[in-house]
Amino acid sequence: MRQIMPEQSGKVQTVLGLIEPDQLGRTMTHEHLTMTFECSHVPPASGDEGLAAAPIEMKHLHWLQQNPYSHHENLLLNQEIEAVKEELLCYRKAGGGSIVENTTTGITRNLPVLRQLAKETGVHIIAGAGYYVDVTHSDETRKMTVEKLTDIIVNEILHGADGTDIRCGVIGEIGTSWPITESEKKVLRATAHAQTQLGCPVIIHPGRNKAAPGEAIRILQEAGGDISKTVMSHLDRSIYDPRELLEFAKMGSYLEYDLFGTEVLNYQFNLDVDMLSDSQRVQTLAFLIREGYEDRILIAHDIHTKHRLTKYGGHGFSHILKNIVPKMLSRGITQNQVDKILIENPKQWLTFK
Numbered sequence: 001m002r003q004i005m006p007e008q009s010g011k012v013q014t015v016l017g018l019i020e021p022d023q024l025g026r027t028m029t030h031e032h033l034t035m036t037f038e039c040s041h042v043p044p045a046s047g048d049e050g051l052a053a054a055p056i057e058m059k060h061l062h063w064l065q066q067n068p069y070s071h072h073e074n075l076l077l078n079q080e081i082e083a084v085k086e087e088l089l090c091y092r093k094a095g096g097g098s099i100v101e102n103t104t105t106g107i108t109r110n111l112p113v114l115r116q117l118a119k120e121t122g123v124h125i126i127a128g129a130g131y132y133v134d135v136t137h138s139d140e141t142r143k144m145t146v147e148k149l150t151d152i153i154v155n156e157i158l159h160g161a162d163g164t165d166i167r168c169g170v171i172g173e174i175g176t177s178w179p180i181t182e183s184e185k186k187v188l189r190a191t192a193h194a195q196t197q198l199g200c201p202v203i204i205h206p207g208r209n210k211a212a213p214g215e216a217i218r219i220l221q222e223a224g225g226d227i228s229k230t231v232m233s234h235l236d237r238s239i240y241d242p243r244e245l246l247e248f249a250k251m252g253s254y255l256e257y258d259l260f261g262t263e264v265l266n267y268q269f270n271l272d273v274d275m276l277s278d279s280q281r282v283q284t285l286a287f288l289i290r291e292g293y294e295d296r297i298l299i300a301h302d303i304h305t306k307h308r309l310t311k312y313g314g315h316g317f318s319h320i321l322k323n324i325v326p327k328m329l330s331r332g333i334t335q336n337q338v339d340k341i342l343i344e345n346p347k348q349w350l351t352f353k
């Protein structure tokens with residue numbers, strides 16, 4: 001049953017309150033400004049223990065870029081609030097307007113920091129409700145019914161999360177593993193039920209398998225979720241085969257390429273995966289546009305570790321605006337299509353029904 005407050009319908013909900021959809025401007029639809037990622041630590045290869053424990057330094061940068069999840073300090077983005085603030089000011093200068101900060105319960109969401117960053121930088125920040133992947137679920141979360149989980153998610157959007165009055169504007173990133181666990185299935189069903197009540201946007205983190213995005217969408221669909229208002233993240237490391245990608249696209253979700261800036265030989269979480277490069281990401285966007293999906297594409301960097309900040313020699317939050325947009329234009333994607341991907345599609349997705 002629909003319970004949405006009239007004030008949210010037709011608006012976007014940021015950490016500073018409701019805004020008109022036209023105020024969003026260029027929007028990165030999948031980022032983190034403060035979080036921890038210790039849940040995903042990968043032990044360093046034999047012989048690399050010293051590098052993994054060393055302070056972040058220029059001479060180790062290439063190792064860090066290729067082994068980001070083996071360096072404990074690198075997983076603590078929450079220690080870099082000042083650097084992130086500087087980045088956001090640069091993002092605004094580069095023409096950025098808004099950022100979806102989809103850190104959820106389990107990876108140290110910090111809504112007061114998001115509110116402070118929004119106030120200090122003028123970037124609109126939309127926060128995420130709900131839960132990350134199973135390994136971060138508490139015993140209490142695992143025991144909850146779908147109804148209880150739904151109530152919590154609805155409350156995070158209508159009233160505020162983590163004991164604050166700061167309201168989330170999107171459900172997710174909702175974490176799923178592969179195979180999807182029982183606890184994650186309950187959270188997916190709760191997500192669909194909350195979305196039905198609120199008419200709000202949803203964003204899903206799929207497990208690291210080509211079957212994972214489709215399976216997550218099926219569970220949402222069966223629970224009554226609105227797939228047209230749902231984003232499937234991380235397609236850059238999930239589905240490569242063009243035919244399989246088009247099969248998935250037919251399911252009707254937004255198709256998100258959100259690892260722009262990540263250039264790795266080996267994807268540490270799944271060595272069977274050949275992670276797309278930025279050039280291949282742009283080629284894939286052009287392919288999806290030719291196939292008629294320009295209304296469904298979203299892009300971002302998904303910064304979630306220190307080494308991707310410019311402070312540590314990384315590409316930062318302005319990489320898409322400064323480097324990827326010119327590349328898109330030089331590969332036959334028109335300015336109208338770029339604007340659709342960066343402005344119009346995020347606006348359609350983020351506006352409450």
Ligand SMILES: CC(=O)NCCS(=O)(=O)O
Nearest residue numbers: 205234237259269302304
């Ligand atoms: C924070 C987060 O979930 N990042 C995704 C990393 S992954 O390599 O695409 O799974």
